[in-house]
Amino acid sequence: MAFDLENNILAISTPSGRSLRAIIRLSGKDVFTYLQNIFVPKDCNRITHEKGFSTYQGNIYIEEEKISIPVYIYIMKAPNSYTREDTVEIHTFGSSPLLEILLETLVSSRNINNYKAGNGEEKISIRIAEPGEFTKRAFLNGRINLTEAESVLHIIRSQTESELLLAVSNLKGRLAGFLSEIQGELMKLSARIEANIDFFDQDIELISFNEIEKQLEHIKEKLSKIVEKDQTSRIFHDGIKTVFVGWPNTGKSSVFNKLLNYSKAIVTPINGTTRDTLEAVLNLEGINFRIIDTAGVIHEKGELESIIMKRIYDSVNDAQIVLFFIDGSMKLQTEQIEFFNSITTKNKIIVINKNDMPQEVDCKDFSLMMRTFPVVKTSALTGEGVGELKKILVSNILKKNVDISASGIAFTMRQKIILSQALETLVHITDSLNQKVSYEIMAIDLRSLLDTIGEVTGEVITDDILDIIFSEFCIGK
Numbered sequence: 001m002a003f004d005l006e007n008n009i010l011a012i013s014t015p016s017g018r019s020l021r022a023i024i025r026l027s028g029k030d031v032f033t034y035l036q037n038i039f040v041p042k043d044c045n046r047i048t049h050e051k052g053f054s055t056y057q058g059n060i061y062i063e064e065e066k067i068s069i070p071v072y073i074y075i076m077k078a079p080n081s082y083t084r085e086d087t088v089e090i091h092t093f094g095s096s097p098l099l100e101i102l103l104e105t106l107v108s109s110r111n112i113n114n115y116k117a118g119n120g121e122e123k124i125s126i127r128i129a130e131p132g133e134f135t136k137r138a139f140l141n142g143r144i145n146l147t148e149a150e151s152v153l154h155i156i157r158s159q160t161e162s163e164l165l166l167a168v169s170n171l172k173g174r175l176a177g178f179l180s181e182i183q184g185e186l187m188k189l190s191a192r193i194e195a196n197i198d199f200f201d202q203d204i205e206l207i208s209f210n211e212i213e214k215q216l217e218h219i220k221e222k223l224s225k226i227v228e229k230d231q232t233s234r235i236f237h238d239g240i241k242t243v244f245v246g247w248p249n250t251g252k253s254s255v256f257n258k259l260l261n262y263s264k265a266i267v268t269p270i271n272g273t274t275r276d277t278l279e280a281v282l283n284l285e286g287i288n289f290r291i292i293d294t295a296g297v298i299h300e301k302g303e304l305e306s307i308i309m310k311r312i313y314d315s316v317n318d319a320q321i322v323l324f325f326i327d328g329s330m331k332l333q334t335e336q337i338e339f340f341n342s343i344t345t346k347n348k349i350i351v352i353n354k355n356d357m358p359q360e361v362d363c364k365d366f367s368l369m370m371r372t373f374p375v376v377k378t379s380a381l382t383g384e385g386v387g388e389l390k391k392i393l394v395s396n397i398l399k400k401n402v403d404i405s406a407s408g409i410a411f412t413m414r415q416k417i418i419l420s421q422a423l424e425t426l427v428h429i430t431d432s433l434n435q436k437v438s439y440e441i442m443a444i445d446l447r448s449l450l451d452t453i454g455e456v457t458g459e460v461i462t463d464d465i466l467d468i469i470f471s472e473f474c475i476g477k
Contacts, residue, residue: 005085005140008034009129010106012099019094024102026088026126027134032075034126035088038105039073052080060090062105069093069102083134084141103128147176147415147456175415175456178226182219183453189215190446197439212442213433220426227419239281239290242393243315245343246325247336248296251353254380255325256280256293259390277311284394289321297339321347321396323389328377329357332365341369347396348373351389355379415456422452 008028014021026035041058056073074089081087092102107126130136138144192207244252260280278293294315295308316322322345326332340348350370352361356379363375374392378385429445 005137006125008126009133009137010103010126011129011134012103013089013134014094016096018096021091022094022099024090024092024099024106025134026090026106027081027083027085027129027137028126029086030126031086031088035073039071041073052077060092060102060105062101064105065101067101069098079141082143083137084143085137145176147179175226178222179453179456182222182226183450185215185219185222186446186450186453189219190443190450193439193443193446197443209433209436213430216426216430216433220423220430223419223423223426227416227423239288240320240397241318242282242289242291242321242323243319244291244293244323244325245312245316246297246351247327247333248298250296250325250327251378251380252296252323252325253278253293255351255353255378255386255389256291258380258383258386259291277315284390287394287397289393292319316343316345319345321345321349321393323349323351325351325353326361327354328352328359328361329354331360332362337365337367337370341367349389349392349396350375352377353380355384356381418452418455422449425449425452 006029008026008030010024010026013023013025038060039056039058040061041056043057054075056075057071058073059068059070061068069092072091074091076082076087076089078084078086090102092098107128135144139146139148189207189212193212196207244256246252256278259282277295280291282289282291292315294312297312298308322343324340324343326336340350350366350373352359352375355377363371376385376389376392378389380386425445425448429442429449432441432445
């Protein structure tokens with residue numbers, strides 16, 4: 001398999017838009033020679049090819065525009081760079097038109113023909129980098145493994161400190177370490193099974209079906225736990241699932257809009273305006289909450305009502321926080337207390353809304369269970385209590401009522417699909433043991449399983465796999 005590492009590449013590596021400084025990154029075997037053709041150091045010294053790192057101040061002259069652009073040049077000699085290739089970073093003003101002119105100059109054919117000492121005239125090829133190509137080269141040149149490369153993408157996309165901590169944990173090899181242990185156990189098991197095949201005609205059994213079954217169950221349990229860790233880490237990427245639930249016209253949607261500071265949910269005086277779930281992300285003090293507004297709880301019988309209630313229960317059952325809304329201007333009903341008590345989520349907050357109206361709800365009417373949970377009184381009309389509700393939500397996290405420690409593992413969709421396939425293969429192999437399949441078939445299945453996991457860790461690589469991974473990166477990373 002051949003990958004294009006011959007060309008020199010360049011790209012703007014800072015985000016688009018206005019900024020004080022921007023960076024253009026170049027990588028490849030000829031970037032130093034190429035740079036000498038367009039860069040004039042301030043102290044008139046030529047760029048040296050010494051090992052390590054060096055910095056130069058000077059100008060890049062744009063002949064067509066008759067302008068001289070002041071720049072700082074940072075030199076990173078291979079293998080002491082991110083890509084393990086000779087790398088140059090051009091730091092200059094973050095003006096978009098200026099960067100466009102500079103980029104056109106860098107890829108201009110006038111600057112590509114260069115003389116190499118002792119080799120005569122040789123054309124140096126340089127092009128705009130493909131998405132993620134700098135990280136792709138870091139992987140191909142052995143700087144990072146495949147799971148670390150995908151963790152770089154998680155770091156780039158991190159929106160909160162928690163997400164960043166988790167992504168950095170993966171970059172340090174957390175996922176690769178877990179999978180490496182599983183691969184080691186699978187290889188030992190595979191070796192014993194294949195040895196069994198060699199000694200089969202001598203009536204020597206090096207490993208029994210029972211032993212194989214026990215080891216496969218152990219490996220399946222470890223792989224399942226890794227996949228489960230991804231589920232717990234979803235809170236970093238999707239937000240902490242926070243579900244609004246209550247009777248119709250309790251003001252769930254109005255408070256939903258107040259928290260977001262814009263009208264996401266339709267609000268009318270008519271009962272049952274919300275007929276489906278609405279979702280939005282609310283960021284409070286760096287913590288993402290995925291808030292979900294559900295339809296009002298109804299007890300009427302009918303196909304539509306059954307669908308609505310199923311969606312409410314589905315949302316509540318796997319919620320990390322439930323906000324239970326009560327209309328403070330109405331008497332508390334026995335059905336409301338029973339519904340609240342039936343919610344199994346440990347983190348519940350009682351929201352008594354419509355506090356701007358005469359109050360009919362008395363906390364003395366609460367069940368013993370309800371009295372153990374925090375209560376906040378709000379008014380969607382005046383905004384009263386909304387700030388306190390935000391504080392209580394954050395307090396749930398800071399007091400660790402909801403676990404947001406960076407102990408999980410965040411998978412990319414590619415990794416998740418592959419590991420799900422690996423689990424299915426393990427189940428298939430385990431089931432086949434009951435049918436007393438031959439050791440040869442088991443050995444083939446185990447090799448296939450190792451190849452599947454190898455697609456995550458990087459032992460099994462194809463052009464298609466790399467295209468899927470690095471196409472999600474932005475250019476310049």
